[in-house]
Each structure stands twice: as structure tokens, then as C-alpha cells.
Amino acid sequence: MDASRIESLSFEDSYARLEQVIQRLEEGDLGLEESIALYEEGVKLAEQCGRMLDDAELRVTQLVSGLEDQVDEVPFEEG
């Protein structure tokens, strides 16, 4: 998987891909070139996962009843 595709992954997809990469590497029947490519991808994925967790800020919204019984979602103000 190339770098730009990795960057577009969500956290859970990155994590799932990371697990896949490790499993492939552990199976051990890979060529040198493929191993190194997978390893580099794994390191990139791991860094990305860590960064995403570090940078994440919990988003909180609140539902309010709008006109005609529809539901609106607005930012929640913590007081």
C-alpha cells in the first residue's frame, strides 16, 4: 500500500492493516524486497495510529428538537 493511501485510512482501518502486515511478516515466506516494503508500511501505519490517538480530541454534540419534530445536532457547550 503506498503512502498516500495509508494516509487516507481511518484509525481503525490503519490498525487493522497493521495487524495484517504483522501477520504477513510473521508467516516468513516473503522475499527480501516484499519484506522490507511491508516493514516500512507497518512502521508508517504504527506512527500514524499513534499520532491519530495523540491528536484526537473528543467531539461532543447534542441533539435538540428542531421545528416540525426534526432532530438537529449542535455542538455541546460544557458548563
Next chain:
Amino acid sequence: MPNLFFDTLVDATWFLHQTIIKKRGPGLQAELCYNDRMEVKSVTQVTQYIKTLFDGDEELGDLWVEGEVSSFSRASSGHCYFSLKDIGSELRCVMWRTQSQRLLFLPGQGDWVTAHGYVSVYERGGVYQFYVDAVHRRGVGALWQAFQELRDRLQAEGLFDEARKRPLPEWPRRIGVVTSPTGAAFRDILNVLRTRYALAHVVLSPSPVQGVLAPLGLVRAVQRLDELGDIDVVIVARGGGSPEDLAAFNDERVARAVAGCRAPVASGVGHETDFTITDFVADLRAPTPSAAAAAVVPDARRLLAQIGETVRRLTLLVNERIAGWRELLAREERLLGLHDPRRALAEQRQRLDDLVRRATSAVQHHLSLARMRLDGCQARLEALNPRLVLGRGYAVVQDKLSGTIIKSASRAWPGQELRIDVHDGHLGAKVTEVDPGP
């Protein structure tokens, strides 16, 4: 013509207004002000005064009260604390150790009892309470009974079946939370989510969580999340409280709304020991709101640690693999060296040299053997050379004419001419006498 009814109404309003002004003193709009001449009481004085009112009341000094036992607890000191309640109100009760030791049964949650004692004021807490000295059980309380009936009915209907329970998503993105926006429960939930998994998006669907509006409010709040859609998991929560505070979570309508929710539901209502109908219906029952929050998301800190560990393992693995290849390569190189054609050529040349050397020595060996055999023959030949005998004084006698060697006297005759060979020449002779031996 003035309207009599209207006049009367205006008059009445005016009168009411005046009365209020008189009672509150001048300046309805003015704030009440404090000045030095006013008598000020301490909190204790007020409480003590109220206590004298209670204690002076005959009715309160000796009474029987009927109600449902709630929040019963027995302190390590042996004193018992609980509440008596009915549909309309609640009465705080204390039973001292000496009285509670005489009890024939320990009152439990939901027991309908008649208790005897007096009502007085607990000064430190500023509360009035019922000091109980005797308790008689009357049966099981209506509230508790209603709870049990509903629980049994929904259970029979299969609403609590394990098979109905849906698994919670591993990676929830949008988490619906049904609770009061101002309650401690919501703050606790946000704190837990922030530390464990801040990648999530919380959608609060606010509702009152106690009082008459709570059941329908909770039902609507759950439905609103469903209407909004795109919710991965729902937390229904409320902080701790008395069983009455949690009553809305024992409401059948709320239970059915939770059961019907499209997203899986985790409940966190009250404390560890509180079980509500909502808990039974939920896909996951957590003991508290914080625990519910922790149950619906993975722990990011642990994940981060795992990721670090994984990368270390990967690095080790790949390095090991590369070292393995390097070793393999070195072996191949050695093998390749063995098959170098120049090396083969040199070897052939060496073998050839070897052959030549071996051939040469073999030939020489043969030659010397032949030479030795030849020498032996010559020696033997030499030994047989008759002339050698002549040297020792022997002579060879031949008939001069025929050249026949005369080895016997019988072959000779007188007058015969002979040739006699000696070692350094020959002589001519004539036979004069023949004498064959005896």
C-alpha cells in the same frame, strides 16, 4: 354603563396587590436590606428551635408509620439507616443498635413495614428523622412488587435473553449518550472517553433522568438517536441515587425503547449494586456510567503501548530476516567459488602434471627394471663364457679341418691335425697317441 364584573375583577386585583405590599413592607421592588438593629440567629439556634417544636409535639413523640423500606443499610456501629416511603413521600429513619439487635427480621429493600418510634431533628445534619424502636413486617412493598412483576413479565417475553444481546462495535465512531446534560454521569462518561478513546464522537441525546418526565424523556431520547441514525453504540446512564431516583429506568416504556434501539445499548445506571429493568434489557450492563463508557470503547493508552510493542517486534523480525539472508548469501558465494571455471582449469592442469609425473616415474621404473634384468643376464652370460675358463689354463681342442670340438678320446685318432685354443691365441698340433681311459 360600566361592566360590573369587570369592575369587581379590577378591584379584587387591586386589593390583592395592596395586601402583598403591606405584608412584604414598603418597596416591593426594593431588595431586602440588612441593618444592625435586626436580630440575627445562628444556624444552630434555628435548628435547635425547630427541634423544640418537634420534641414538644405529642403526635410526633409516639407514632406508628406504615411504608416501604428503601435504602436499608447497617453501619459497622450496628445502627441501621433506611427510608420509609409510599407513593407520596419519604421519611428518613434511624434505628439504634440496641433496638436493631432486638429485631426479629432485618428489613430489606421493598419490605412493607409498620414502624414505631418518634420524629425528631438531627441537629448536625439539619434534618428531621424517624427514630425507630420497633418494626413489624406487613408484606412486600408495592413498588418492589411492581418491579418484580415487570421483570418477570419481560423475562418471560424473552426481552432479557442472551441471544438477543448484540455485540458492541470494536471501534465505535459515533457514541450516542442518553442522560441528563447537567448530571455527574455525563461528565464522568466524557472524562472516561477522553482518556481512553478521544477519537470518538459523542452525541448527547438529553433527557431528564428522574421525576415524572423521565420515562417519556428517556424514550424520546433513545428514539431521537435512532431517527438521527449513524450511531454505532448507545450509552444509557444515570448516576447513583435511591431506588426511587432510578424508577424511570424500571419503566416498561423505557425498557422497550432500549430493546428496540437500532444501535446496541450499554447501560450504566446507579451504583454497582443497583439493577434496573433497563440493565436487564441492555446489550451490556455496566455497573456505573463510567464503566459503561469504558466498556464501549477500546483503551487508547493500551493500544498505543501495543502499537509500540508491535513496531519493536517488527523491527526485530525484519532485522533477523535480513541477517538470515546475509548468511544465506555468504554460503551461496562460497558455493559459487567452488564452481569457478578457472579453478577447474587449474585443477585439470595439476592433474595432468600429476599424470605426467606418474607416467614418467613408471617408465623410469620399467627402464631400470629392464636394465637390472639385462645386467643379470649379462652377468650370467659372462659366467657361461668358455673363454673365461681358458684364462684359468684350460684349452679348447678342435679338429682342425672340421672345427668339431673334441670332448672324447674316442673322437681322436693318431695323426689328426688339431687346433688348440688357449686364452690368448691358438696353437696347431698333431695327435701322436690315443689312449681311451679305463
